[in-house]
Amino acid sequence: MLLAELVSVLAPLQLSGSLQKQITGIVYDSRLVEPGNLFIAVPGFVHDGHDFIAEAAVRGAVAAIISREVLVPEQLTSISVTDSRRAMGVVADLYFGHPSRKLRVIGVTGTNGKTTTTFLIDNLLRMAGHQAGIVGTVHVRAGELRLEAVRTTPEALDLQRWLASMVEADVSHAILEVSSHALALDRVVGCEFDIAVFTNFTQDHLDWHGDMQNYLAAKARLFSGLSSGSKRNKLAIINLDDPVAPLLVRESKVPVITYGIKQAADIRAAEISLTPRGSRFKILQAGKLRGVTSVPTPGYFSVYNALAAIAVASFEGVTWASICDILPESAPVPGRFEPVRAGQPFDIIIDYAHTPDGLENILRTTRDFTSGRVIVVFGCGGDRDRSKRPLMGEVASKLADTVIITTDNPRSEDPRQIVGDILQGIMKSCEVIVDLDRASAIRRAVALAAPGDAVLIAGKGHETYQVFADSIIHFDDKEVAQQAVEVIRNEGMDSRRNSSFDRWGNS
Structure with a gap:
């Protein structure tokens, strides 16, 4: 792909050098640069990519995206932008062929329960005949390819690469854990979601966000951004029992389905029976009994996670009978109770x-x-x-x-x-x-x-x-x-x- 095409989706503050260069790959780690690569200088928590532009040039980079004044070797085309981290998501989306547009992308956010909820969604969809991939805290999986996760939500470039791998593997649904860090740091820029799921909101990550208001604002970005893009048939799924639910409902400019135990949610669990071996409950949808099911993990938190997964599966066409049959056979989630x-x-x-x-x-x-x-x-x-x-x-x-x-x-x-x-x-x-x-x-x-x-x-x-x-x-x-x-x-x-x-x- 020509550099000119990649630059066309940006709004550069300044350009220096030729855009008629063939780009062989995109990297943000100078140690991984290969000849013909575009190097994106991203400021990190410990290191700043701008400090490694010279190394990238030595290794064969032909262009660099920067977001602060820095000496760029003359053989590199320099593209100056306001925010190189955000630019990385936009450029990676184009370079990999807009993979999220070719998938049903489900994002799960919340303080607790993201991993279990994504695993339950994955199991429900796969057992119902869909091809699903997953990106989360435990591992990343696209078809037969599986790797241990480095962080909950990968950097934008890595995420787009994984989504492209899913497209190549004929995956139909990509299920993503979306952390507040990922939202605040633009790791999901370039990723168009079809469904956003909210689990719960309690204290965490205040070292990064500063206060609960900023933390919540980061979570809310997943829902406020649902209405953008070209895809249709989108949905927000929200835990109505959580105190911040009304705010997220307001932020969502697409249809909303709520779930819960205490409030009059669209999908509710009733007559819950908890034992050391699991949780059994009735599923009510719009007040109508849809079936009885269970999950092999005890606790009300397990029921909430299951309800979120049930809401996704039903919206994606999995029958209520199948949901009730599949959930009890769900495999244990590593390290979750x-x-x-x-x-x-x-x-x-x-x-x-x-x-x-x-x-x-x-x-x-x-x-x-x-x-x-x-x-x-x-x-x-x-x-x-x-x-x-x-x-x-x-x-x-x-x-x-x-x-x-x-x-x-x-x-x-x-x-x-x-x-x-x-x-x-x-x-x-x-x-x-x-x-x-x-x-x-x-x-x-x-x-x-x-x-x-x-x-x-x-x-x-x-x-x-x-x-x-x-x-x-x-x-x-x-x-x-x-x-x-x-x-x-x-x-x-x-x-x-x-x-x-x-x-x-x-x-």
Whole structure:
């Protein structure tokens, strides 16, 4: 594609050099530049792409899009724009042939529940015969191609590349987790959505957004932008039980379907039955019974996620009978209220909860089905919203019997400072243990557990790494918990050889 064609969709402030250059690819990472590439200099959180233009030129770039004054090597055509990050989405959309226009694109946003909701939508559509792709926190999948995700919503260039891969793989529906960061940083610019789904809104990411108003404004952009573009048959799907629902309904300039449990929503769950093995409920649509179904995860939050997925599936033509049949067979979502079953006489649950509301939801659900004590292990991420740390400490101390505070991904922060912030919110009504070694903290929780207890390991969910200031190490909560159970089982076998006592009460 000629550079002139790519530049035609921009509004350059200044141009220098020839536009009659054949562009072989687009990159924003100078280390990945190949001869003939267009390099987009994007300011980042740590590094600024403008500082690497010379390196891009050495590697063979023929043009650069910039958004501040910088020395550009004379062999490069220079395209100056107001915002290079936004320009990246616009240019990538054109370069890859407007892939979102060839797909039904479903965006799911909200503080909690995005991953589970996208997985449920994916399962409903695929089991009903559609070809679906997914972009989210756990992985990215287009046809047979699947990769672990780097972030919830990829950079605009990467997102457009994945959407193009879906088109090539004959995918009909692209299901995207859309984070507030992605909306604020224009990662979904160039992506035309058909359906926008809102799960819920609670505190998170205030380190980035500054306050809840800005955070909500970022979320609302997904809905206010639905009316733009050339596609028709669009829809906003909104959780009517959330207090911000009226604002999002007003922002949506396309038809709206609401869902919920408490309010008179278009799609409602009624006669909900919660058990340790899942949630069963009736589906009402416009007050009419459409069927009875279940999901294999307990808790009201699970019902809300299911209702959002049901609303999408029904709008996309999946029959109510199929929805009711498919949902109970949904595969577990990695790290989302995921049980660890290693033969122990108590529950171990892994969950990604890393907000006050998310932690409260899973603790209340765990408490509902636990006859013994609830032991929670959690920490808070470094270089992230500090204001939520004492709130999470307060929630944990109110709803758990034993709270073990440990590291999450401390990043560049001192883990002791993070723990100190959490401790400010701790109530004095429970046992509190601080263990900065996450593996040790998990082993301690498992060792403390007795038959009938529950160990909840929160914060990292599906993640298989831990991020420190100077390193990233392999770390898997589920793996460590299974190993801890095995160690105690072996100790019990040894003790039975010497006496008839087993610490888990077996003889």
